[in-house]
Amino acid sequence: MKFVVSSSSLVEHLQALSRVISNKSILPIMNYFLFSLEGSKLTITASDQEITMLSTIEVENKGNNGRIAILPKYLLDILHELGDQPLVFEIDESNYAIVIKSEKGKYSFIGHETEEYPAFHQLEENVSSVSIPCPLLLDGLSQTLFAVGNDDLRPIMNGVCFDMTTDSLNLVGTDAHTLSRFKLTNIKAETNRNFVLPQKAASLIKNILSKETGDALIKFDEKSIFCEISDYLLVCRQIEGTYPKYNSVIPQDNPIKVIVDRLSLLSATRRVSVCTNQGSSLMRVAISKGNIYLSGQDIDFSVSGEENVPCQYDDEPIEIGFKAVLLIDMLSNMSASDIVIELSDKTRPGIFSPLNQIEGTESLMLLMPMMI
Structure with a gap:
């Protein structure tokens, strides 16, 4: 086997595939990439037996078609230190010797035979x-x-x-x-x-x-x-x-609706969460006209914190408890600048959604309350 491939293209594909490989695999061959060359197509496979991922790269074939298994460590460690340039792979399938030639260097190591590499399962009926x-x-x-x-x-x-x-x-x-x-x-x-x-x-x-x-x-x-x-x-x-x-489990009747800047609420929650109990992470959320009051305390260490976040709300006050670490996680994974918080009472879940939904989508997140 002999082929020429772009180093940047190869690195991009190998980095994506390397995340599949698991150190816990009971089959040693699962620690390898499988390289399969057919014409101008190089197919690289990585698997942990539960998940298999393949990528296909255009190469210049200068020899015969073939297959070989290559350890990620040597390959990635070498490629990470090379700039974007054409690489020549020369592989002797009789002894699995691999030579990689760059513009200024040459690197040699040994691959592995491929017969043990398992085939992935195919789709069957009712597809x-x-x-x-x-x-x-x-x-x-x-x-x-x-x-x-x-x-x-x-x-x-x-x-x-x-x-x-x-x-x-x-x-x-x-x-x-x-x-x-x-x-x-x-x-x-x-x-x-x-x-x-x-x-x-x-x-x-x-x-x-x-x-x-x-x-x-x-x-x-x-x-x-x-x-x-x-x-x-x-x-x-x-x-x-x-x-x-x-x-x-998603409440349908939620008369309380609060509009707030997501990043303002997120940053305030992060600061107050530092002062919440390390075990429960309980944070009180008191909503009144134009304001969200956040508070948390850890009695064991005599620590407390509180913040006010402006909001759009003009109804009766309500107080609810949320787990601060979960609220942070939820707000961090939203992308909207302004969000709507919908509540019915302090015993039912809070619903968080973007004020302006992306066209063709409806995003909704739900967080269970805590007793306060």
């Missing part, structure tokens, strides 16, 4: 698909991933639910304390169907979306998910189980 503009998918994952659970006893909540209906596509993340729903109103399905994308897979997809402007094509059957984005393909298993009926 559905959905096409989503990459910028909207990026927004959806950015606003739901933070709310995803991490509980081995409830694995179905450890991923982002893609809930397709005849009216919209909903991306949902929840850990039972917070919930985020990102609705794409212009994307509709012929029948209601959903799948749960594992958290790691969702994070990998989010990572490659930032530079993409086209569409992401997602195909799925009863067990597997295929996500195609430009030069990348991600394949993974769905999380099995029945996702909670998230719409049933």
Whole structure:
């Protein structure tokens, strides 16, 4: 095998793929990249057995087609120190010797045979698909991933639910304390169907979306998910189980509506949170005409803090308790400059949403209250 490839293009793809590889894999071959050369297409594969990601790069083929496994460490450590330039790869498949030639240097190391590298599972029956503009998918994952659970006893909540209906596509993340729903109103399905994308897979997809402007094509059957984005393909298993009926926990009648600058509320919450109890992180939120009063204290250390944040509100006062660290997490993952906080009473969840929604979307986040 012999081919010429752009170092910058190769590094970009390898960095995205390297996040797939896990140090906990029981198969040693899973610690390697799989390089497959066919014509002018170089396909690089990384896998942890649960998730497989492939990327395709245009190269100049100067030899035969072939395959070899390469350890990420040597390859990435060398490439990170090289500027943008053409690299020549020469690979002897008889002894797996690899030589990389740059403009001013040459680097040699040993690869590995590829027979042990497992093939990824294919889609089978009852396949559905959905096409989503990459910028909207990026927004959806950015606003739901933070709310995803991490509980081995409830694995179905450890991923982002893609809930397709005849009216919209909903991306949902929840850990039972917070919930985020990102609705794409212009994307509709012929029948209601959903799948749960594992958290790691969702994070990998989010990572490659930032530079993409086209569409992401997602195909799925009863067990597997295929996500195609430009030069990348991600394949993974769905999380099995029945996702909670998230719409049933979202209060519909919320007479109290407060408009506030998100960054002002976020920065004030961060400062007051320093003074809250380290165990509970309880922060009192008192809303009155034109003002949100935040307060927190830690009696054990005789520490307290309070701040006032201006808002648009002209109704009866209300006081509610929120976990400060969760409120910070939620506000940090919103992008709107002004937000609306909707409440019914101090015992029911608070709903946070942008004052001005992005066209074709409806974003909503929910935070459970704490006793005060």
